Amino acid sequence: MSIAVNFSIPYTQGIYDALPNLDLSTISDVYFSDNKFGSARSIFLGQEMFDEMYAVREKYGIKVHYLVNPSTYTNEFYKQVPELIDYISEIDADIVTLNNTYLLRAGIIKDFRASKPTLELKNSVNNLVRTLKDFVFMHKELGLTSIIVDRSLNRDLDTLKKMRGYADQHDIKITMLVNEGCIVDCKWKQWDDLIISQTKEGDDRKLTDKIYIDLGCVSYFKTQPGEWLKTAFTLPNDIDKFGGLVDVIKLAGRGFPIEQWTRVVDSYQKRSGNIRLGELLSTKGDQMLSNTVVNQLTDLGFNELTKNCRTVCGTECNHCDKIYDGLIRNFG
């Protein structure tokens, strides 16, 4: 039987009409960002986006979750904190993700809760909570009782179990982001995040996009397709491995076309492997792997091999390379 878990889903335009096709009882919140205190993503859709999310909350009881997760803050930012507190109140967010560990340590949650006592505050996945020590720090020093752990924990159940033990003692909720497909310890990500945080609508991104495509993970996965399988994700038909360990499954996919978004949420809710890898992950990889149905990977033993592999790829393990070889053998 499937484990009891809630899903934190990304905002994309059209969700109000798409949600009735999904299992509403397991969706806890819809998360979004904007160009005010968020990461200024170019996918921000203005008041229309807020209207749709409020309608979703009104009709389906799904919470509104605001991300404040830019990778760079201006010199004036700390003078704007009162404005941030007012803004959180103004948009009436139910959940806030905040990556700024200074503000977390200052106990900003009390300010957020002044207008909404039930507000939930979470850290960002980019805070990289990877070890039990990190986890305890987020709770003891930064006061969090809802913690999203690092992507790498998708394949490190031993560490996750230790975190769960601590979480149970201190009533902490654990969230896992399962389908981003980012490289563990990615050496490009800090640069990508910095660029994303500074992007404004109307920016000329031609050169930046070219560098991203030609010199980043896109070209890396193209020339070494098996590396995409080594990124930190969990397939829909394997998330029950988190039974008793994770409270919330967070799904990536802001800006996915609504049809793709629906298939991704649906496949995780149903634990279905009849979806293509390229639809599922928010990173882009090799075309053949993109077209591969998740059940094909499962058939080759992918879930068993990566369930708790701790991504010790390279000299210690080459399971993902073998699975990739198994997919392409003699196709030529």
Added chain:
Amino acid sequence: METTVQGIPKLTANWSADNTYSITFSIDSRLINGLFGAPVPFQDVVHSDTGVETHYLGTITQEMYQLIVESINNPHCLAFWMADQTLKIRRLTVNLGPGTYLDNARNALVGLNNTVTLIPQCVDNHGTVWSDVQIIDIKNMEKKNFAISINEQDSAQYKTTSTNNQPVTFRMMDKGRATLRFKVVIPELTTLWLSVYPELYAYDQANLDKFTAWAATQTKQ
């Protein structure tokens, strides 16, 4: 235009009636593994280092385009470019047997008494069963985590075989979702196979009762 041929499936062009195309296929098996835009006609090119040949098709029907795309993108379909310049399709499909239905909400197959009957078939593009294919491999992908008796065998036997176009019963002994795999090794290829992954759902008693009542109304119509 994509020019590199590496033996890995590639697809670089959308269909339009005016577009012209080329394909790559294996010299040994004649399996098509690439479909490309080709604005200019060219003679067949043999890539002996990779065992692949490139062939200019010109304009193609939407049906042929879709068949080639399906074969490149989908594990249940393979397309071959034959020496007589025709397209040969092998597909693995599954038909529903008696007492078996699709639960749209769960997007899974369900059956009376939580028993599903399926008829796996290896067919051509017209749905005609290929008579040169006999064996169909069957696997309960959940293995021992979800007990299924296949053709009334011991549920511990999670892998078995059946015959092309013959019904197979799956009696689910646990509740919830399970995935099957049907696999066919075809005469042209012994190291690459067709596979299809139907998902089944076994109801709890309350939902099984509701389903049984609903199914009774269907048979009366």
